[in-house]
Each structure stands twice: as C-alpha cells, then as structure tokens.
Amino acid sequence: MKKAVVLLSGGLDSATTLYFARKQGYKCFCLIFDYGQRHKKEIESAKKIAREAVCPAQVIKINLPWGGSSLLDKELKIPQRYNVKSNSAIPSTYVPARNIIFLSFALSFAEAIKAEAIFIGAHIQDYSGYPDCRPEFYRAFKKVILTGTKAGVEKRGIKIQIPLIRKTKAQIIRKARQLNVPLALTWSCYRGGKVPCSECDSCYYRAKGFREAGIRDPLTKGRLLTQSRDVFEVNRKGVP
Amino acid sequence: MKKAVVLLSGGLDSATTLYFARKQGYKCFCLIFDYGQRHKKEIESAKKIAREAVCPAQVIKINLPWGGSSLLDKELKIPQRYNVKSNSAIPSTYVPARNIIFLSFALSFAEAIKAEAIFIGAHIQDYSGYPDCRPEFYRAFKKVILTGTKAGVEKRGIKIQIPLIRKTKAQIIRKARQLNVPLALTWSCYRGGKVPCSECDSCYYRAKGFREAGIRDPLTKGRLLTQSRDVFEVNRKGVP
Numbered sequence: 001m002k003k004a005v006v007l008l009s010g011g012l013d014s015a016t017t018l019y020f021a022r023k024q025g026y027k028c029f030c031l032i033f034d035y036g037q038r039h040k041k042e043i044e045s046a047k048k049i050a051r052e053a054v055c056p057a058q059v060i061k062i063n064l065p066w067g068g069s070s071l072l073d074k075e076l077k078i079p080q081r082y083n084v085k086s087n088s089a090i091p092s093t094y095v096p097a098r099n100i101i102f103l104s105f106a107l108s109f110a111e112a113i114k115a116e117a118i119f120i121g122a123h124i125q126d127y128s129g130y131p132d133c134r135p136e137f138y139r140a141f142k143k144v145i146l147t148g149t150k151a152g153v154e155k156r157g158i159k160i161q162i163p164l165i166r167k168t169k170a171q172i173i174r175k176a177r178q179l180n181v182p183l184a185l186t187w188s189c190y191r192g193g194k195v196p197c198s199e200c201d202s203c204y205y206r207a208k209g210f211r212e213a214g215i216r217d218p219l220t221k222g223r224l225l226t227q228s229r230d231v232f233e234v235n236r237k238g239v240p
Numbered sequence: 241m242k243k244a245v246v247l248l249s250g251g252l253d254s255a256t257t258l259y260f261a262r263k264q265g266y267k268c269f270c271l272i273f274d275y276g277q278r279h280k281k282e283i284e285s286a287k288k289i290a291r292e293a294v295c296p297a298q299v300i301k302i303n304l305p306w307g308g309s310s311l312l313d314k315e316l317k318i319p320q321r322y323n324v325k326s327n328s329a330i331p332s333t334y335v336p337a338r339n340i341i342f343l344s345f346a347l348s349f350a351e352a353i354k355a356e357a358i359f360i361g362a363h364i365q366d367y368s369g370y371p372d373c374r375p376e377f378y379r380a381f382k383k384v385i386l387t388g389t390k391a392g393v394e395k396r397g398i399k400i401q402i403p404l405i406r407k408t409k410a411q412i413i414r415k416a417r418q419l420n421v422p423l424a425l426t427w428s429c430y431r432g433g434k435v436p437c438s439e440c441d442s443c444y445y446r447a448k449g450f451r452e453a454g455i456r457d458p459l460t461k462g463r464l465l466t467q468s469r470d471v472f473e474v475n476r477k478g479v480p
Contacts, residue, residue: 096348147379149372
C-alpha cells in the first residue's frame with residue numbers, strides 16, 4: 001500500500017485533505033505540530049480527527065523562540081477581521097517560514113518511511129495573504145526535494161500534493177461533507193478559546209464558507225454564522 | 241549593523257563560516273541544533289565557539305522520531321571510512337532532509353529579526369555524498385525564500401551564503417587559520433567519544449585536510465594524523 005505523510009492542523013482544510021488522501025488509497029501518517037500556537041486546542045482536534053480516520057499520528061514539538069507572529073506571541077493582538085484594512089497585506093498571524101518548517105519535517109519523515117507523497121491542505125482562496133500557501137511556493141519546494149534529498153537524487157522523488165489549492169472554502173466544505181470528514185471535530189479559531197471567537201480571520205472564512213456551501217457548521221451549530229452575519233455583511237464591501 | 245543567522249554545528253566548517261561572516265561585518269546570531277545526533281559533543285563545541293566569537297547563540301531542540309540515519313540511531317553502525325566501497329553512494333550518516341530543516345528554522349529566525357543573510361558551512365568537496373550540501377540545492381532553496389516568505393514577497397529577500405561551497409578541506413583549514421578560528425574547540429567525529437575515533441568519514445576528512453594544509457590539528461595535536469595515516473594511505477586509492 002502506498003504511503004503518504006499528511007500535515008494535520010486540526011482545521012477543516014487539513015482534515016479534508018487527510019480524508020482525500022485516504023480515499024486515494026494512501027496509507028496516511030499524520031504529522032501534527034505543537035509550535036507554540038495560542039490555539040493549542042487545534043492539536044487536540046487534530047488527534048481526534050486522526051483517530052477517527054484510523055491513521056497513525058504523531059505530535060512534533062517545535063520551538064520558535066523568536067516569535068514574530070501574533071499567533072505565537074500573546075502580547076500581540078489577533079486582528080479582528082473587520083479591522084483588516086487591506087486584503088493584500090500579509091496578516092500578523094503569519095508565522096515566519098512556518099509551512100517551510102512543517103514541510104521539511106514531513107519530508108524527513110517521508111524519506112525515512114519511504115512514503116511517496118506529502119499532503120498539505122494549503123489553498124490560495126481564503127488565505128491569499130500567506131505566501132507559503134501559494135502554488136509557486138510549492139513548485140519551488142518540489143525543486144528542493146529533487147535537489148536536496150536522497151529520494152530526489154535517487155530519482156524516486158516525493159510528491160507534494162495540494163489537492164485543495166484552487167478550491168474556495170465553500171467547495172472544500174462540500175468536498176468534506178462528501179468524504180464524511182468529521183467536521184464537528186475540526187477547529188479553526190485562532191484564539192483557541194472555549195468557543196470560536198467569531199472575530200478572527202479564520203472564524204470569518206469558516207462561517208462564510210459554510211454559509212456559501214449552504215451547510216450548517218456542526219461545530220458551532222450555526223451559531224457563529226448567525227451571530228456574526230452583521231459584522232461580516234458590513235465588511236464584505238471591503239473584503240473579497 | 242547588518243544581521244546574519246549562522247548555522248553552527250561545532251565542526252570546523254561552520255566555525256570558519258561564523259568567523260567569515262563576522263569578518264564581513266555581520267552581527268551574527270548562531271543557531272545550534274540538538275537533533276538527537278549521537279555526537280552531542282559537537283553541541284558543547286558549538287556553544288564554546290559562539291562564546292569565543294562573542295556572538296549570541298541558541299540551541300534548538302528537534303525531534304526526529306523516525307530516525308533513518310546512523311547518526312541518529314545507535315542500533316546502526318557509523319561506517320568506517322575504509323569500509324566505504326563506493327564514493328558515489330549516499331552514506332548511512334545522511335539524516336533525511338536535515339539541512340532543509342535547519343535552513344527552514346534559520347529562515348524563520350532571520351525573518352523574525354530582519355536578518356539579511358543566512359550562513360551555512362556546506363561544501364561539496366568532502367561531503368559530496370550529501371545531496372543537501374550541493375550548490376543546486378541551495379539555488380532551489382533560494383527560490384523557496386522568494387516565493388514562500390514574507391521577506392521574499394516584500395522583495396527584501398534573505399540571502400543564503402555558502403562561502404565554503406567550492407573549497408577543499410585543506411583550503412577551509414587555511415582560511416580558518418587566517419581568520420583565527422579557535423580550531424581546538426571544534427569537533428568533527430561522528431562517534432562523539434572522548435577523543436576522535438579516527439575511523440569515521442568525518443575524522444578521515446579532517447585528518448586529510450590538516451595534512452594537506454600542512455597544519456597540525458590543535459584538537460588531536462597531530463595524533464589522529466599519525467595514527468591513521470596507514471589506514472588512510474591504504475584506502476586513498478579507492479577514495480578521492
């Protein structure tokens with residue numbers, strides 16, 4: 001059975017990616033990262049999702065003592081969606097080189113277990129502000145694999161699979177439903193409180209996605225959608 | 241003052257690279273990795289070298305539970321130089337994606353502190369078996385920086401500096417002497433015993449380099465050179 005390493009954050013994108021990879025016939029090995037994110041809650045979600053999918057998972061602890069992101073540093077504020085002025089700016093939740101670090105661990109793991117592919121749930125639609133979610137970055141990383149690893153040199157290679165890259169959040173949610181992804185177990189909110197904050201970028205896009213897909217979010221039981229609609233509507237003029 | 245992140249292993253290549261970067265006018269921030277290598281001794285060497293160079297250093301602990309290298313797994317044997325049959329094979333001391341992981345952390349650090357460059361002491365001469373020491377790999381990684389980081393997107397970029405890439409070990413040692421690198425503090429042996437084993441690849445190339453440079457190794461006080469000459473001479477026909 002062909003093997004794949006799947007980067008699992010606990011959010012709905014990576015959960016959908018895991019179920020997608022499984023459907024493709026891969027034996028999936030999940031990597032979950034504890035990198036000091038304030039929404040540690042997503043780690044528990046990721047573990048539950050892997051268990052539900054009956055896939056082995058391991059949590060890798062990473063220390064990024066230099067911070068440089070509001071997702072790591074509790075002194076900094078997680079921006080509220082309706083305070084975001086420009087859509088082109090890279091948000092303060094950007095963690096320097098985060099996906100590059102994640103991919104490099106995945107690559108090491110994939111080489112060691114002779115996996116054929118690495119799956120990552122990145123997509124450009126919602127998080128267009130993050131450079132490490134863009135197709136050109138993944139193209140460049142493929143070249144790194146070909147030139148800098150034993151697998152690359154021995155011409156086996158390891159594929160980077162980004163099945164969601166061109167999908168909107170609504171399309172991902174529909175796909176998730178189709179694949180029986182346990183959406184109620186996924187966690188998106190950056191703030192990692194008891195319930196989703198309904199104010200951060202990640203809550204905004206999740207609610208928007210469910211609304212557009214015409215599906216009720218099983219995590220918030222539709223509550224987030226209703227509560228925040230006004231705020232979102234007001235700001236829809238300024239955001240995509 | 242322009243800043244640089246320097247990857248410091250504790251070996252003589254990275255020590256020379258640190259002193260080179262310092263000479264170039266960079267304020268150097270050293271990154272040392274504790275990745276489960278059996279020659280943990282090099283970590284202590286790296287700290288001493290950074291202290292001697294009066295540069296801040298931090299040790300990053302990395303967990304690679306999947307192993308896949310004789311440098312990590314004590315069940316596997318570190319190959320003896322004279323047992324190496326082919327020069328083209330990738331040695332068992334190759335750690336899957338190690339330099340890619342190191343560079344990704346350096347990149348994250350460099351972005352966070354707004355450093356202009358990352359210095360790494362890789363070179364193709366002695367370790368030609370490691371794909372992540374080849375110039376084409378570094379060229380590919382530069383593309384990753386340009387496409388996948390905030391620094392790249394904002395057109396500042398972060399340079400990868402590989403000043404030793406085309407140098408032989410003897411040339412590096414001569415350069416080190418010229419730069420007053422504290423060679424006695426450096427550690428190369430893969431086995432990490434009390435004294436260098438004189439049998440691993442790393443000891444072999446170190447001794448060969450000092451001999452060719454006509455310099456006495458202050459770490460081994462020339463002992464390694466004399467002890468191992470016979471073994472090395474016998475095998476020089478088979479190795480470069």
